[in-house]
Amino acid sequence: MCGIVGYAGFRNVSDFLLEGLHRLEYRGYDSAGIAVLSETGIDVRKRAGRVTELGMLIESQPIPGSVGIGHTRWATHGEPTDVNSHPHFGGSGEVAVVHNGVIENYDSLRKQLQQLGYVFRSQTDTEVAAHLLAHHLNEQIRLEGLGGSGEEGLDTDLCLKAVEATLARLKGTYGLAILFRECPGTLIAARCGSPLVIGIGENESFLASDASPLVGYTKEVVYLSDNEIAVLSQSALRIEHRHTGKVRPSIQTLSQVNSDIELNGFPHYMLKEIYEQPQTVENALRGRLDSEEATAVMGGLNLSAKELRRIDRIVLTACGTSWHAGLVGEYLLEEFARMPTEVEYASELRYRNPPMSDRTLVFAITQSGETADTLAAMRECKRKGHPTLAICNVVGSSIAREADGGIYLHAGPEIGVASTKAFTSQVTVLTLLALYFARMRHMSFPTGQRIIKQLRNMPEMIQKTLECHDKVREVADRYYHFNNYLYLGRLYNFPVALEGALKLKEISYIHAEGYPAAEMKHGPIALVDEQTPSVFIIPRGAIYSKVISNMEEIRARRGPVIAIACEGDLDVARIADEVIYVPEVEEYLQPLVCAIPLQLLSYHIALLRGCNVDRPRNLAKSVTVE
Numbered sequence: 001m002c003g004i005v006g007y008a009g010f011r012n013v014s015d016f017l018l019e020g021l022h023r024l025e026y027r028g029y030d031s032a033g034i035a036v037l038s039e040t041g042i043d044v045r046k047r048a049g050r051v052t053e054l055g056m057l058i059e060s061q062p063i064p065g066s067v068g069i070g071h072t073r074w075a076t077h078g079e080p081t082d083v084n085s086h087p088h089f090g091g092s093g094e095v096a097v098v099h100n101g102v103i104e105n106y107d108s109l110r111k112q113l114q115q116l117g118y119v120f121r122s123q124t125d126t127e128v129a130a131h132l133l134a135h136h137l138n139e140q141i142r143l144e145g146l147g148g149s150g151e152e153g154l155d156t157d158l159c160l161k162a163v164e165a166t167l168a169r170l171k172g173t174y175g176l177a178i179l180f181r182e183c184p185g186t187l188i189a190a191r192c193g194s195p196l197v198i199g200i201g202e203n204e205s206f207l208a209s210d211a212s213p214l215v216g217y218t219k220e221v222v223y224l225s226d227n228e229i230a231v232l233s234q235s236a237l238r239i240e241h242r243h244t245g246k247v248r249p250s251i252q253t254l255s256q257v258n259s260d261i262e263l264n265g266f267p268h269y270m271l272k273e274i275y276e277q278p279q280t281v282e283n284a285l286r287g288r289l290d291s292e293e294a295t296a297v298m299g300g301l302n303l304s305a306k307e308l309r310r311i312d313r314i315v316l317t318a319c320g321t322s323w324h325a326g327l328v329g330e331y332l333l334e335e336f337a338r339m340p341t342e343v344e345y346a347s348e349l350r351y352r353n354p355p356m357s358d359r360t361l362v363f364a365i366t367q368s369g370e371t372a373d374t375l376a377a378m379r380e381c382k383r384k385g386h387p388t389l390a391i392c393n394v395v396g397s398s399i400a401r402e403a404d405g406g407i408y409l410h411a412g413p414e415i416g417v418a419s420t421k422a423f424t425s426q427v428t429v430l431t432l433l434a435l436y437f438a439r440m441r442h443m444s445f446p447t448g449q450r451i452i453k454q455l456r457n458m459p460e461m462i463q464k465t466l467e468c469h470d471k472v473r474e475v476a477d478r479y480y481h482f483n484n485y486l487y488l489g490r491l492y493n494f495p496v497a498l499e500g501a502l503k504l505k506e507i508s509y510i511h512a513e514g515y516p517a518a519e520m521k522h523g524p525i526a527l528v529d530e531q532t533p534s535v536f537i538i539p540r541g542a543i544y545s546k547v548i549s550n551m552e553e554i555r556a557r558r559g560p561v562i563a564i565a566c567e568g569d570l571d572v573a574r575i576a577d578e579v580i581y582v583p584e585v586e587e588y589l590q591p592l593v594c595a596i597p598l599q600l601l602s603y604h605i606a607l608l609r610g611c612n613v614d615r616p617r618n619l620a621k622s623v624t625v626e
């Protein structure tokens with residue numbers, strides 16, 4: 001969703017802001033803009049469209065200066081137009097603001113401000129914050145008896161008071177970056193529910209909504225917490241909590257490097273990330289397999305063995321792809337650890353009130369760690385006293401920080417909007433978790449050892465799976481023109497079917513539905529005809545022959561069949577129109593290999609249909625609004 005970048009230092013700020021906005025493009029956006037503070041005031045360049053177009057505008061109308069803010073907007077209030085793009089001015093230009101999040105009481109505030117004579121140019125909720133800031137700044141100036149700012153400009157404390165007074169009136173979520181025309185060399189940031197990270201450099205300070213714009217500039221970062229306000233300048237960083245006063249910044253080390261956020265020769269991030277999976281699964285396993293004890297090592301759960309043995313139910317909560325990984329987790333935890341497990345859509349759980357005893361352990365599963373619904377569901381569970389842990393990729397994200405503990409994926413930045421490597425890493429971590437719980441309860445030593453051996457082998461199996469790429473490309477060539485797809489699988493491969501269908505619809509805009517293969521005859525089979533291909537995930541396993549029967553039912557109705565099957569499976573080849581082979585692995589590990597041809601299939605179909613695979617329409621990488 002929207003992205004923020006800011007800078008106070010000595011560089012030509014437009015260059016830094018533009019590069020930062022390019023790095024934030026993956027989050028999804030429809031317009032972009034920057035504001036630069038200089039001796040002559042605040043200058044803004046903004047427009048609907050891509051960051052590259054904003055770059056052309058800045059090239060033709062440059063704005064010199066070394067303090068500024070920038071934004072990529074994903075429209076919520078008002079269409080993606082030049083006027084609705086951020087930054088927004090407040091008052092008569094004394095303030096410029098960029099904003100992530102949603103100001104829920106913007107309508108009533110807008111009316112109040114209009115009555116005071118403020119003129120609104122945009123339809124955004126953000127402009128309310130801009131005018132409020134100007135209003136409270138002028139109030140402060142009046143109260144302090146200042147006739148106007150002198151040569152030195154305004155005192156930072158005065159601006160801070162205006163920010164505090166404004167925030168007190170806002171309801172909703174915000175990450176704000178603010179420039180005051182009369183406060184040279186300074187930018188102010190504030191957070192409530194929308195992430196902001198500050199980078200500390202030598203004689204420069206950076207700001208961004210995630211760490212990617214900071215990579216290569218600094219390794220020292222501070223994650224702002226809710227209700228904190230930061231004052232950034234070339235030489236200093238000051239953080240205040242709105243209710244408790246001065247905060248000592250907790251400086252952390254940024255581990256991301258430039259190559260993590262570059263394409264490294266791949267045409268798209270999605271393809272790069274698909275190909276990273278042998279490595280990312282290995283990263284998820286690294287240091288977490290204990291052959292001597294035949295169990296997993298789960299260092300960050302922050303719960304003692306005694307506390308964990310008390311747990312009698314697990315709730316996994318997530319959205320989208322992470323929810324699909326959760327479904328695989330449910331099957332694993334129930335089969336291995338005999339642990340009753342439920343998977344809840346975070347958007348539902350946050351408002352539902354299901355009975356949960358004090359022996360229920362909650363896991364929030366999230367790549368970004370910023371998904372608004374997942375964060376809210378997690379907070380709700382914490383409020384009710386449940387130990388709440390995170391399975392998360394982004395270090396320092398809101399969910400990672402607010403959870404009582406958890407497990408990092410260590411998959412590196414996932415930039416393609418379609419989640420790929422995060423899914424396989426989540427499934428890997430959930431497999432480790434199931435092993436860990438199982439070995440604490442009843443699983444035998446030899447079984448634990450067998451699972452460890454199979455897990456160690458997975459990076460190699462995933463590498464081998466990638467050899468299906470050429471075949472997938474051929475299938476995509478023959479099938480990309482169809483407009484409806486069914487994805488069918490059973491047991492561990494049912495969530496894979498859901499995930500395959502989601503991948504196809506989100507990047508190629510083709511209607512696709514995932515179903516448990518046997519459920520198909522209770523309704524969806526009515527959709528089957530020559531124009532509706534079914535993608536069957538049918539590696540060998542306990543109910544393989546039952547899925548073969550489901551496949552026959554589709555063929556009998558002339559539905560084209562694309563099958564994902566185990567190497568050398570000729571029975572499937574006799575029925576299906578197309579077979580994409582994957583290596584044979586244990587049933588519980590099949591999602592890790594079967595997901596990969598489905599990721600590649602959606603990638604190639606989307607390309608053939610001329611879609612932007614990394615930045616599909618209407619979507620955002622992390623969904624930070626409700």
Ligand code: M6R
Pocket residue numbers: 319320321322365366367368369370371374417418419420502503506619621622623
């Ligand atoms: O960052 P999260 O894992 O919390 O994101 C959840 C979903 O928004 C995400 O998985 C989404 O469904 C992806 N675009 C799927 O590819």
